[in-house]
Amino acid sequence: MRRKQIVRELKVAWAIATKDMKIYYLKTPSLMFGILFPFAMFLSFVVGRDMPISRAIPVLVAQTVFFAASSIGPVSIPIERRLQTFDRFLSAPVSLLTVLLGKTIAGFVYGVGISFIPVAIGLAIFGSQITDLVALTMGMGLSAFGFAAMGIMFASLPGQGPGQVLMPLNFVRIPLLFISGVYVAVKDLPSWGQVASAASPLTHTIELIRLGLGGENFFGPAINMAVLTFYLIAFLIAGMRFHIINQKRD
Amino acid sequence: MCAECVIEASNLTKYYGKFCAVDHISFKVEDGEIFGFLGPNGAGKTTTVRMLTGISLPSDGWATIKGHDIQKQSVEAKEVMGIVPDISNVYTELSAWDNLTFTGQLYGVSKADRERRARELLEMFNLYDRRHEKLEDYSRGMKRRVCIAMALVNRSSILFLDEPTAGLDVQSVITIRELIGKLNRDGLTVFLTTHNMEEASQMCDRIAIINHGRIAAIDTPERLKRTTKGLQSVEIAFETMNRSISEDLKALSSVTEVRKQGDKFKLYTDNPPSVLAAVWDYAKAKGLKLITVNTVGPSLEDVFVKLTGIREEPESGARKGLRGRGRRTGGMQ
Numbered sequence: 001m002r003r004k005q006i007v008r009e010l011k012v013a014w015a016i017a018t019k020d021m022k023i024y025y026l027k028t029p030s031l032m033f034g035i036l037f038p039f040a041m042f043l044s045f046v047v048g049r050d051m052p053i054s055r056a057i058p059v060l061v062a063q064t065v066f067f068a069a070s071s072i073g074p075v076s077i078p079i080e081r082r083l084q085t086f087d088r089f090l091s092a093p094v095s096l097l098t099v100l101l102g103k104t105i106a107g108f109v110y111g112v113g114i115s116f117i118p119v120a121i122g123l124a125i126f127g128s129q130i131t132d133l134v135a136l137t138m139g140m141g142l143s144a145f146g147f148a149a150m151g152i153m154f155a156s157l158p159g160q161g162p163g164q165v166l167m168p169l170n171f172v173r174i175p176l177l178f179i180s181g182v183y184v185a186v187k188d189l190p191s192w193g194q195v196a197s198a199a200s201p202l203t204h205t206i207e208l209i210r211l212g213l214g215g216e217n218f219f220g221p222a223i224n225m226a227v228l229t230f231y232l233i234a235f236l237i238a239g240m241r242f243h244i245i246n247q248k249r250d
Numbered sequence: 251m252c253a254e255c256v257i258e259a260s261n262l263t264k265y266y267g268k269f270c271a272v273d274h275i276s277f278k279v280e281d282g283e284i285f286g287f288l289g290p291n292g293a294g295k296t297t298t299v300r301m302l303t304g305i306s307l308p309s310d311g312w313a314t315i316k317g318h319d320i321q322k323q324s325v326e327a328k329e330v331m332g333i334v335p336d337i338s339n340v341y342t343e344l345s346a347w348d349n350l351t352f353t354g355q356l357y358g359v360s361k362a363d364r365e366r367r368a369r370e371l372l373e374m375f376n377l378y379d380r381r382h383e384k385l386e387d388y389s390r391g392m393k394r395r396v397c398i399a400m401a402l403v404n405r406s407s408i409l410f411l412d413e414p415t416a417g418l419d420v421q422s423v424i425t426i427r428e429l430i431g432k433l434n435r436d437g438l439t440v441f442l443t444t445h446n447m448e449e450a451s452q453m454c455d456r457i458a459i460i461n462h463g464r465i466a467a468i469d470t471p472e473r474l475k476r477t478t479k480g481l482q483s484v485e486i487a488f489e490t491m492n493r494s495i496s497e498d499l500k501a502l503s504s505v506t507e508v509r510k511q512g513d514k515f516k517l518y519t520d521n522p523p524s525v526l527a528a529v530w531d532y533a534k535a536k537g538l539k540l541i542t543v544n545t546v547g548p549s550l551e552d553v554f555v556k557l558t559g560i561r562e563e564p565e566s567g568a569r570k571g572l573r574g575r576g577r578r579t580g581g582m583q
Contacts, residue, residue, distance in 0.1 A: 008358045015355035023343045084339040090305045092356040093328040248307045249266075250300070 009098040016089070016102025017109065024076045025110060029162040033170075034071035035114055038063040045183055057122035058213050059182055061115050061140065062206040067173065069111025069144040073103050073151035074165035082160040090247065100152050100239050107148025112140055119213075128213050135221050136212025142228045143205035149235035150201075156242030176202045186218040194218075201231040256281045256408055256439050257302065261311035264297050264463075271297045273463035274311065279441060284434050286454030286471075287443040288550075290558060294463040295443040296336055299412050302441070303333050315408060329357070332401030336412040336443075338393040340385050346372060346396050347381040350403055357404035364403060371399040375429070391422030398429065408439045415449060427453060447551040457550070459557050466557040474553045481548035481556065484525045487514040489539040498536075502528040514542060 024030055042060045080086035089099040119136075122128030130136055154169045177183070179193060180202035186194055197203040204224035211217040217224070252258055257279035264272040272294040279285040289295050300306035302313050304320050304327065313320045318327035340349050347368060354364025372378040375395040385393055394414070401409055411430065415423040430453065434440050444450050450457050451471045458468040467474060488495065491513065499508045499515055504525050507518040519525045522545045533540050 012356055012358065015352060019341070019344075019352050022348075023341060084335055084337055085341060087300075087305045087333075087335060087339060088353070088356065091303045091328060091331075091333050093325040093358070094356065095325075244307075247305070248309075250306050 009094055012094045013098050013102035017105035020076050020106035024072055027075055029075045030071055033166050034068040038067040053126040054128045057118055057128050058209045058215055060118040062209050064115040065111045065140055065143050066147050066202055068114040069107045069147035070151035072107035072110050073155040074169055075162045077155035078159050078162050078165050096240055096243055103152050104148045107151050108144045111144030115140055131214040132212045135208045138225055139205055139208025139212055146201055146228050146232040149232055153235045153239035156239055176200050182206055201228055204228050252278050254280050256316050259313045262301055262308050262313055263310035265309040271463050275465050277458055277468055282439055283455040284440040284453050286450040286457040288450045288457050289460035290445055293460045296412055299410050299443055303410055304328055331408045332406035333410045334398050334401045334414055338397040340393055340396050342386040345382045345384055346377050349396055349400055353400045353403045367403050371402055375399050391418050411442045413444055451550045461558040471550055475548045481552040482522050483546045484517045484522050485514055485544040485546050486529055487542035489541050
């Protein structure tokens with residue numbers, strides 16, 4: 001009985017995810033904040049610097065996972081709240097966790113799908129090599145899940161449009177780039193910066209992806225995965241709590 | 251708990267900050283009835299529906315759907331209901347077919363069954379030929395029909411309809427009312443919120459009148475009308491009009507109030523025969539030709555106005571935001 005219910009809830013989560021893929025992947029804010037933004041930021045930091053492209057590829061992959069995965073929830077949920085289509089989920093015989101899981105899967109697939117492009121380009125053109133497939137897979141997959149859940153959590157902020165969620169989200173996303181060892185390696189950060197970077201989920205994403213593509217790792221893959229798993233669970237729980245608060249308030 | 255009741259609300263309350271939108275309301279809806287929830291804008295109708303359907307959580311009180319607490323056994327409660335909110339919350343980027351099949355997936359309906367059901371409903375709602383078109387190309391009435399069809403995909407036995415005909419053209423209104431009537435005859439329980447008197451009077455088995463978040467009365471439309479004594483009236487129109495007529499009519503014996511409604515006057519009274527005789531004498535004395543005389547029983551609108559305290563300025567014609575007609579009991583035209 002319990003197993004049947006779990007299978008049913010997973011099917012519903014997948015149905016919500018595929019519906020979101022059809023509707024929101026090509027919406028302007030998704031393309032803008034999920035694809036254009038990380039690519040533009042990457043180019044502005046890399047162009048003119050004396051850095052081989054193959055070393056820069058992990059940075060681009062990590063940034064793309066980060067921005068793409070965390071953009072779908074903040075685009076879909078405010079739009080659905082405004083059009084009251086989100087009410088369809090709240091009045092359906094499924095748990096709130098299933099609904100948020102469906103939304104998270106949509107962000108996850110977007111994040112992994114988009115970030116696979118720079119990986120493929122790096123492998124095909126710039127001589128990147130996969131030295132640790134598990135680290136790369138976990139770096140992309142686990143991070144995409146976590147960042148998608150982070151987007152869902154931010155999407156619970158009151159607001160009737162994606163801009164009202166994406167703007168505060170960017171206040172968090174952009175500073176994280178500077179403390180997460182993306183442009184300056186963690187070992188080169190001052191000690192306070194290393195402590196701060198340890199707390200950032202993006203640090204552990206870039207660490208795993210660098211390891212996967214033949215680079216250095218400061219904290220170790222086990223810690224990277226543990227921290228990302230912690231954030232994934234924390235974002236999902238916080239997202240649920242915030243959505244329940246919204247239900248009480250609405 | 252009531253055995254025959256499919257919806258039961260007890261002390262249901264909703265606060266928005268310090269503002270009490272729904273104030274400890276209690277009611278029961280029986281199996282197979284059309285239950286009207288009538289009230290002016292902002293009375294608490296939509297908030298009540300949102301609490302009954304689990305979309306919003308109540309600040310206090312509880313509600314059950316077929317005996318299942320909407321908060322504690324929400325999955326069981328939600329499985330048997332369909333919801334049509336006050337706006338058509340369809341996915342305009344998807345086709346009618348995709349909207350229906352997606353809703354079937356949300357309710358855990360098997361692929362074969364949801365496709366069969368989508369076909370049945372789209373045929374019933376005359377939308378099957380355009381099933382693959384995106385809803386952004388549909389008219390408002392067509393979107394409304396898709397929205398109602400989506401609420402029936404799971405073969406729900408209780409349908410919540412929040413202002414289902416608001417803002418639609420006459421043909422769409424008639425079509426939707428006929429569909430609701432047919433679904434009810436087939437055994438569906440309907441919880442209908444509206445501020446349309448005519449709709450409530452024509453369609454509902456029982457009506458609850460809600461105002462300022464509180465239920466003012468619950469009864470059948472006809473019993474509600476009968477409880478409102480002193481709201482009988484005589485409706486008259488003269489061939490020619492002049493400014494003094496209204497003042498003259500007010501002075502007639504047994505007339506308690508005069509309202510000008512377009513080219514007619516409505517004379518409120520608790521003694522229609524006496525007013526008829528006085529009007530006849532007045533017309534004769536002034537040389538006016540009567541072209542319309544009707545005696546009108548209290549309408550649901552009258553009951554509503556009395557219970558909610560909504561009043562317009564005297565002689566200002568039809569009441570704002572309210573539609574419908576009184577119960578004509580006789581007359582000439």
